[in-house]
Amino acid sequence: MRHRMLGPHRVSAIGLGVMPLSIEGHPDQRRALATVHAALDSGVTLLDTADSYHLPGAEPGHNELLVARALAAYGGETDGVLVATKGGRGRPADGSWTVNGDPRRLKAAAEASLRRLGVEAIGLYQLHKPDPAVPFEESVGALRELLDEGKIRLAGVSNTDVDQIRAARRILGDRLVSVQNQYSPAVRDSEAELRLCAELGLAFLPWSPLGGVSRSSLDGPSRMDGGARFGAFHAVAKARGVSPQRVCLAWLLTRSPAVIPIPGASRPETVRDSAAAADLVLSAEELEELGRLGGAAVTVG
Numbered sequence: 001m002r003h004r005m006l007g008p009h010r011v012s013a014i015g016l017g018v019m020p021l022s023i024e025g026h027p028d029q030r031r032a033l034a035t036v037h038a039a040l041d042s043g044v045t046l047l048d049t050a051d052s053y054h055l056p057g058a059e060p061g062h063n064e065l066l067v068a069r070a071l072a073a074y075g076g077e078t079d080g081v082l083v084a085t086k087g088g089r090g091r092p093a094d095g096s097w098t099v100n101g102d103p104r105r106l107k108a109a110a111e112a113s114l115r116r117l118g119v120e121a122i123g124l125y126q127l128h129k130p131d132p133a134v135p136f137e138e139s140v141g142a143l144r145e146l147l148d149e150g151k152i153r154l155a156g157v158s159n160t161d162v163d164q165i166r167a168a169r170r171i172l173g174d175r176l177v178s179v180q181n182q183y184s185p186a187v188r189d190s191e192a193e194l195r196l197c198a199e200l201g202l203a204f205l206p207w208s209p210l211g212g213v214s215r216s217s218l219d220g221p222s223r224m225d226g227g228a229r230f231g232a233f234h235a236v237a238k239a240r241g242v243s244p245q246r247v248c249l250a251w252l253l254t255r256s257p258a259v260i261p262i263p264g265a266s267r268p269e270t271v272r273d274s275a276a277a278a279d280l281v282l283s284a285e286e287l288e289e290l291g292r293l294g295g296a297a298v299t300v301g
Contacts, residue, residue: 001043002278004260006203007154007177009082013253013278015046016271017264019053022063027266036070038268042275048262050086050128051113057093064116084124085113101131101139110146126156126180136164140171147175156180162192180205185230186212197258209261213248232289249277251290
């Protein structure tokens, strides 16, 4: 497993988004724990969760409790695992995703996450999404207070634009270490944010990184949903004898040294395949073929 830097932490180049283990269609607890353990066995040392990852209308924190349970039950070393969680969103009974960036709400949510994870301080705490009803600086100010109080060690922001990232950097300084935005072959509108992360030395954590590729195929009716557009991933995968998802994650790693994808998984075999992408080195010819979709990589310097 190759590694990348997330603030002062050396973490696996591929993380695990734990959300699928707690929302609609989630597996039973036995398979959920096995999935997290398979990630750890594969060298994954970044687990991304949130207090809002639960069934609609259910008690917040199901996913965080699952992560804590999986780590406690794991037979191997876990000291090097960085658990990243988020606050500022909710899931009411209607299944929607609400936003609440009130500083008091964020601080209370972080303290509840702290208890569920069973740690002295949260390794990485992220503002899940800016709240248009609350000044962004006030929401980020809550993260600064949590840092000053020692309840979280590092901070991140999610679903933010360039101006918001710069504002968070002014408020948090070098204790801001990451940005988590949607980014994949199908969703490319965070290129400017990725470039800024590379410039500032922030980790860029793409959520839903397999978008487009996971649902595409070169054959059958799904071709209309992306097979033609993302055919290069399938072609490279077929030639390599690996999954197109593995090729997609390996390609994302070439976009910038700042990128640490956090694909979700609900089965051990899926997370093992994702983790293997960290060691899949694409050739110049393959990158050229895939580059017709992606454009030039984001460089530092």
